[in-house]
Amino acid sequence: MRPLITLAGAATAAVAAAAALLFNGASTATAEDIPPVAVEDFAYPNADQIYADTGIRLTTGDGNILLADCGATGLIEVWARDRTEAFCFSVRGASGRVAMEVPAVYGIKGNDYKIVADMTVDGTETSYDIDPNSWTAVGESADPEGRDHTLVELRATK
Incomplete structure (x- = not known):
């Protein structure tokens, strides 16, 4: 002791x-x-420049779903009626989220993740489960009335 x-x-x-x-x-x-306190607002980096260059309005995200050049395997592919070609997203980590405003989306091809796409039409939000590694009809192509839907968010989980 x-x-x-x-x-x-x-x-x-x-x-x-x-x-x-x-x-x-x-x-x-x-x-x-004393250095300033850093507050994360989850704003998508270079969103204004991306919108000016591509017409894709990205607003917020957690950094795990990023706009990517199409062509590589394992990407989420999005088709919209007012675009001549698809745009794509890569996913990293166990989960991710990205918010956006992209009108007239009608088809999304999933990857190995479980993907949920949230879309709005006439003030109502609809969620679509995206088939893994396959095409899923969303928005106007899945709506019995053929209304123009806006893609507002993609969420991915392993």
Whole structure:
């Protein structure tokens, strides 16, 4: 029992000595010395430039679903009526999410992930489960009334 008390006393003395060194002679920080707090807003990087270049309006995401050049395997492929070619997304990690505003989407090809596409039409949101590695009719091609749907979000999970 004696060695434990001695060890505890030595530890207390060491902490006290470290505190004395830290606080004696340490200058006081001012507001200018403190870096700003970083707040993640999940805004999609370079969204304005992507919209200007491609017409695809990406708004937010968690960084795990990213716009990608089509052609590689394992991508999510999206087709919209007012576009002449598909646009694609890559997914990394166990899950991901990206929000956007892309009108007239009618077909999505999934990848190895479980993909859910949220779309809106006339103020109502509809979710579509996208078939893995296959084409799924969404929006106007799945709507009995053939209404123009806007793709607003893709979510992916392993």
